[in-house]
Amino acid sequence: MKEFQPVILGTDINAYGMARAFHEAYGLVSTVFGHYQLSPTKYSRILDVHLVTDFTNPKVFVPALNKWADAYHRDHPGATLLLLPCGDSYANLLDKFGNSLRDRFAFNAIDQELNRSLSLKSSFYELCDRYDLPHPKTVSVDAEDVKAGRHRNLPFDYPVAMKAADSDEWLNISFPGRKKAFIFSDPDELDTMIRRSYQAGYTSQMVIQDFVPGGDDNMRVLNAYVDHHHRVRMMFLGHPLLEDPTPEAVGNYAAIMPDYSQDIFDRIKAFLEDINYSGVANFDMKYDPRDGVYKLFEINLRQGRSSYVVTLNGFNLARCFVDDLVLDTPFNGRTVFGRGHRLWMEIPRDIFRKYCADSEDKRQAMAMIRRGDWGTTLEYSKDLNFKRWMLIRHMFSIYRRRSPRYFPVNLTQA
Secondary structure (H helix, E strand, O other): OOOEEEEEEOOOHHHHHHHHHHHHHHOOOEEEEEOOOOHHHOOOOOEEEEEOOOOOOHHHHHHHHHHHHHHHHHHOOOOEEEEEEOOHHHHHHHHHHHHHOOOOEEOOOOOHHHHHHHHEHHHHHHHHHHOOOOOOOEEEEOHHHHHOOHHHOOOOOOOEEEEEOEHHHHOOOOOOOOOOOEEEOOHHHHHHHHHHHHHOOOOOOEEEEEOOOOOHHHEEEEEEEEOOOOOEEEEEEEEEEEEOOOOOOOOOEEEEEEEOOHHHHHHHHHHHHHOOOOEEEEEEEEEEOOOOEEEEEEEEOOOOOOOHHHHHOOOOHHHHHHHHHHOOOOOOOOOEEOOOOOEEEOOOHHHHHHHOOOOHHHHHHHHHHHHOOEEEOOOOHHHOOHHHHHHHHHHHHHHHHHHHHHHHHOOOOO
């Protein structure tokens, strides 16, 4: 096989999941770049972390990667450097400044206009309308609208969901009560938090939506791989059973079992190919019991942080990247629609057993656990040295301590 080296952008659980996928498939140690060290990639033997101060600054990002690539190519001439973003900031940087990296790296990117249309939730819903993709009733407002009180005149009833249209910018905003997403039951709660958001320095639009009723088990998550010729090669649908309810992580999936829907696959495939997408696309959606329709919430322009569920179920994402960007293997036009039988979790089994609501889906998931058909992203038998094993135990112990505080009031919408 042609020589290649995975270069992963980010140090979170998403980055570790991709490094694990490359190690499982090819036995490779991935190179990882980030601006600070996060726990999921600490003490690992399957990745080599490079921390760069101010790494998300384009004036640092591009030169740092090119300098490293030049040094690598002196020892490995002809090797393909496969560049993978594992966060919104990195995906956006590649779309905006990727041309300066093309001589040294292979990666997927989309043009800036399409990036903006997809990554901003407000414009994403406009695209959904154009392609007849269902989504919750939505109102988008900006700072001027809030000053004028237009956020109070909503064409739907409470409860409502509120989230930042620009999730990348939202990461840099801090204020008391800040969450990834909010659920409000009365107008005064909405008014307080939306004003607080703009006072804290947020500048983009805020999205207010009709709240789709139902719990975590009404959610679905889809990961699709689209090659650089804009052909969807693989799709996998997951059925979340439990989400993280803590304020800083609300909406992050904690347990996912495999699912399958040809209707969802066909709709999303047609959409991605028509807009000339490339790379991994990650969609969050929720089943609306009022009309029996799955409503799209958002698209992430990279694999989801829970995307190891795809690899766990036999559809290794690393192989998708290699087949496309390293080997450019022939494609017969037959998209792989993944079916699986393994439960993915980001939490200890006892937390899942205690806090996941009783249902037929939970009973199926418990049967998977009893059969051994389950796994986590972080617990990799080939990467469990003592320090890493202790770190994961510590992370799980923190999860156990905070769970009783948040899980009983688990009302979320991605």
